[in-house]
Every structure is written in structure tokens, then in C-alpha cells.
Amino acid sequence: MYCKYCGKEIEEGSAFCPHCGKEQQGNAGTDAGAGTGAGANGAPPYGAPPQAPAEQDAPSGGFAVLCFFFPLIGLILYLIWKDTLPLRARSCGKGALIGVIVAVALSIFGTVIVGVLFGSVMGGMYGHGHMALLMLLA
Numbered sequence: 001m002y003c004k005y006c007g008k009e010i011e012e013g014s015a016f017c018p019h020c021g022k023e024q025q026g027n028a029g030t031d032a033g034a035g036t037g038a039g040a041n042g043a044p045p046y047g048a049p050p051q052a053p054a055e056q057d058a059p060s061g062g063f064a065v066l067c068f069f070f071p072l073i074g075l076i077l078y079l080i081w082k083d084t085l086p087l088r089a090r091s092c093g094k095g096a097l098i099g100v101i102v103a104v105a106l107s108i109f110g111t112v113i114v115g116v117l118f119g120s121v122m123g124g125m126y127g128h129g130h131m132a133l134l135m136l137l138a
């Protein structure tokens with residue numbers, strides 16, 4: 001590390017600079033400075049909840065799953081919570097988004113599968129019908 005006052009290289013973790021004798025506070029010093037700065041700006045210094053302390057804002061897997069299966073509910077919950085509970089709202093939004101994507105993908109996939117199955121069944125029927133016709137003619 002380097003002394004923040006004189007810039008000379010000093011031993012890692014040294015409390016005082018041997019060159020200029022100033023006290024070295026390392027990262028703790030800069031963090032404390034930033035903290036007091038934020039406090040001076042009027043922001044709560046210790047992350048005190050600004051409102052509704054009963055409801056904890058956190059990413060919620062349960063709501064994400066719920067919104068995955070019911071994207072419309074997810075969208076509504078996202079709009080309700082995006083200001084008061086942004087983390088939980090994001091879980092809902094993400095769940096709903098993935099739910100919509102999966103639903104669309106499944107519907108496309110299902111349409112293709114049904115189309116292929118239906119096509120092959122029709123083709124099979126046509127083939128058998130054709131064979132039966134040939135046998136009748138023979």
C-alpha cells in the first residue's frame with residue numbers, strides 16, 4: 001500500500017507512515033468519510049426503513065413462482081409494489097416475464113408438435129387409404 005499523504009510505499013496494514021508519520025486509516029477512513037457525507041445529505045445513515053417497517057422488502061421466490069404461473073397477477077403485483085417493495089416487485093416482474101416467455105414458447109412448441117402429429121396422422125391415413133384403394137383395384 002501507499003501512504004495517502006506522502007504517496008510513498010509503506011508496509012501493508014501499517015498504522016502510521018514511517019516517512020511522514022501520518023496516521024493510516026486505510027479503507028475504514030474513506031468509508032467513514034463517505035458515510036458521514038451521505039448522512040449530511042439527509043439520507044438515513046443505517047438504512048432505516050422509510051415506511052412500512054412491518055413488510056420486509058426482499059426478493060421472493062414464492063411470488064416469483066406465483067407470477068410465473070399467473071403472469072397477469074405478476075404484472076399487477078409488480079405495479080403495486082414497484083415503489084414500496086422494489087425487490088419483491090422485481091421478483092414478481094421476473095417471474096411474470098419468464099412465465100409469459102415460457103407460455104409463448106410452449107404454445108409455439110405445442111402448435112408445431114400438434115401440426116407435426118396431425119400431419120403425420122393425416123399422411124398415415126392417406127397412405128393407408130391409398131394402399132386400400134390399390135388393393136381393391138388389384
Ligand SMILES: [Zn+2]
Pocket residue numbers: 003004005006007008017018019020021022
Ligand atoms: Zn507518508
